[in-house]
Amino acid sequence: NEQTPIEKKGASYWLPVDQYIGGVEHAILHLLYSRFFTRVLRDLDYLDIDEPFTNLLTQGMVIKDGAKMSKSKGNVVDPSELIDKYGADTTRLFSLFAAPPERDLEWNAQGVEGSSRFLNRVYRLIQKHIACFSSDLNADFSTLDTKSSKLYRKTHQTIGRVTESIESNFHFNTAISAIMELVNQISIASTDTSKTSPEPCILKFSLETCLRLLFPMVPHFCEEMWETTGQTTVLDGTPWPDFDPEAAREREITVVVQVNGKVRSRIQVAADIDSRQMEKLALEDERISHFLEGKKPKKIIVVKGKLVNIVV
Known part of the structure; x- marks a missing residue:
């Protein structure tokens, strides 16, 4: 545009920014600059907005031995060592599970072991029940037996909790915790020899849902498991699971x-x-x-x- 530095129509389309994410140590000055320039441009009639951002998240810092990790202090942990030993997905899962994003994260490499055990547990569950993935997901879920109904309800409750945790405040730690609870219930339900196991279609639904919910946190692992179950589509292009409040309601x-x-x-x-x-x-x-x-x-x-x- 040769007439004006900012086209007001285009600026109105793109602004304000939906989500701003920045480190807490930079937040004051960054917000000062951005709000100052936004209001100057508004007063000059280039913009129609008062604030540059709709939502703000200032994530906490990583702490090691009571001090903030920084290059100047020489206390930075090289993630490549953890990635070489456990894999990138396990390291990602640990980082997201260790603390909510707005809080400081106290670094403890031993916590990676727990994330590794969890992913291995998911792997073993899928391998154990690989035959159920050939079952029909269009079964009538309204006629399920007690154990299958309980697992079906827990799965929908987990969809609701994970969706809420991620969309409302980026609390990946509580989202992961909810998925861990679901995996635990799948494991208990499918290994209880005193009663019949859940129907294959429910095991398939619950395990596939686990992979779809875990995908944002551990994409490589979930994509590999998705292919293992016989899927011909890419998990990255699969829609987010639908939450059914009625199915999640406790009886x-x-x-x-x-x-x-x-x-x-x-x-x-x-x-x-x-x-x-x-x-x-x-x-x-x-x-x-x-x-x-x-x-x-x-x-x-x-x-x-x-x-x-x-x-x-």
Whole structure:
């Protein structure tokens, strides 16, 4: 444009910036400069905005032995050593899991071992259940047995938690923690010999979901596992898993029952139970009857969906 240094229409299209990410040690001056120039350009009628950024994230620093890692202090850890030993994905996973982004990260190389064990666990689970990946994912999920329903519900709960953690505040650490919980439940459900294992279509759904959720953190590992399961598409081009709130909704909840303020029992009840029914089930519980010793309650306090406190 030979007439003006900034085309207002184009600037209005691109600005403000959706997300600014910068180190906390530089944040004050960077924000001072950017806000100053934005307001000057606004006053000169080149821009229509007051602030240059919609969202701001200032990530913390990496700390080693109580001091900030820096070249001048000579306390920088060379990541190539960890990458050579554990791989790039394991090192990435450890860095993201160690702390939320806005907090300082206390460097501890021993934590990489935990990340390595987790990825190896995912690898073994997929290899163990490789046959289930030939099952049909279009099965009727509304007719699942109890164990399959529980795993299906946990998978959708994990999709919701991971999506929220990443999209709302870049908390990859809580996202990874949620995936670890799901992997643990898959492992328990599929190795419990006292009952039947979850249906193959549910194991397939849960394991594929794990890979899709882990992909932003450990892309090389997940892409390799995705191919191992017989997929002909690239995981990088696969849509993010859809979250179904109804599928994630708990059908049963645990209610604590107290007598005179002390926990005496826990009962499983329907998630949509009303307060009167909660009170009735609590009084009918055998353990509670023992503590009441035939006495008539003076008062019953019900916190819906959480607690029944019987005062005698």
